[in-house]
Amino acid sequence: MADPELPERPDLYVVARLLERLWRENRPMLKTRLQLAANVNYDVFTRYVSWMVGKGLVSMENSPDGHERVAMTPKGYEAYRRLVQWINEIVHNRFPEP
């Protein structure tokens, strides 16, 4: 992957969308499929995936078919769980302490 400019302040929705797609798939996803499923353009996708790899949320896997796949790491799962848990508290009108 090229050396794209990383997002300084990542958009919560984009990160959550990528993590959610990977969580639903429950296995590594082809980059192009993940990009389409997350509904972001290639540039944004590349920057976010690089950022997420750097943070250890996802990892890149080379398949025998020569295609690169994106996999969710346990840290990525935990990060997604925390985001979902936060939203759950908000919907229940139980705001967590800062």
Added chain:
Amino acid sequence: MDRDIRPTLVLVVAFLVALGFFFWIFTAVEWLVALGLVSVPLALFAVVFLWRVRIGHVAAPPEQVLAAIAHGMRLGLYRVSEEPGELTIRVGSMSAVKVRARPALGGTDLTYTVYATPGGWSLLMVMFFLWELAVFTAPVTLFILMQVRAFVRERVLSYALPGGLPPAPAPSDVRAILIDSLSEGYRVASEAAEAEKSAYHDLLAFAFFLGFVAWGLVFIEALLSSAEVDFARRLQDSSLIALVAGTAVAVALGLGIRYVLRPRLRLLETWATRLREALAREAGGARPPEASPSAFELLSEASKEVPVWFAALRRGGMSREPGTWVAIFFAGIWGVTLLGLAVSLAGLVLIAIPAGAAGLGFLALAYLLYRGWQRRVEAERASVMASWDLRLSAIRAQMERFLQDL
């Protein structure tokens, strides 16, 4: 016999019996006896809604039992609200059930009581309030009872059977958290939509009432100021003018109310539908359509609307704050009645003037009560909205910081 149609059959048969009783009571019985007879449905109501029925014993702590039942109900797309030690599950448009869990030797005792939705309570309340119709509460009460009993037998009883309690979802189970969030969002949004609809219909009824008041006032004015010598002709002309004026007032107010409230109602209904569809997908294990917003995004967007939903629930219309609205209703009715009395006794100035003044006073009281209620609701709404936005911004910043600090 198909179990699903039993409550409806009971409703129809009980309604026909109630209809027979209704005519018998009000045609062949002294009114004092009639009053005594309508207390029978009240007794039935009390027994059905206060009786606590045992479901069974479960060998697990109450919190675990309630969490498992709540999760199971949410998977079945039922609306569940949780309070300490109990769940309220909406069974139908009128019926609900309260499932209670109390610690008992080595586990939990599960019981239930028949409950009603706000719509169900309103219907029963109105029929008891107009006491002549109280006899018709019996079919409704029996219908709710049958529906709740069938629901408990089919959906809840299995939890109390040996080995029937599924494990409560683990705190780390993302799918369970999403189902919980979507279900709660759907519950609050749909209840808010119902409350808004109730407020909308209440206001339309109020517009009709004001049209009636306008009709009365214009009729009086036209009758008194007419120079026509023929009294029958005077009555006819005044009625026609009053009818046009009353209709114009009712229609104009009705259109205004529709213009203001319809968009709000449609927005709430759209949110309820979106959340229900997402919940159904999540509960069914289906994948969302490609390139659609994630459940996280949907919930994030929904969370911005939550204070509006809570405000709609609080506002809720006359069926949700019956005390104030009964007072408004009575003040309005007395106002119109006394004004009518003043007109009919126009020749007796000593009676007509105080009666007219009292009538106007009652109408003013009805208006002041209404304005006070409306201001209170709007102030609450503004306060919730302001603090909610602040808290939501804080939590969003916290989430973004969490991602950056990873």
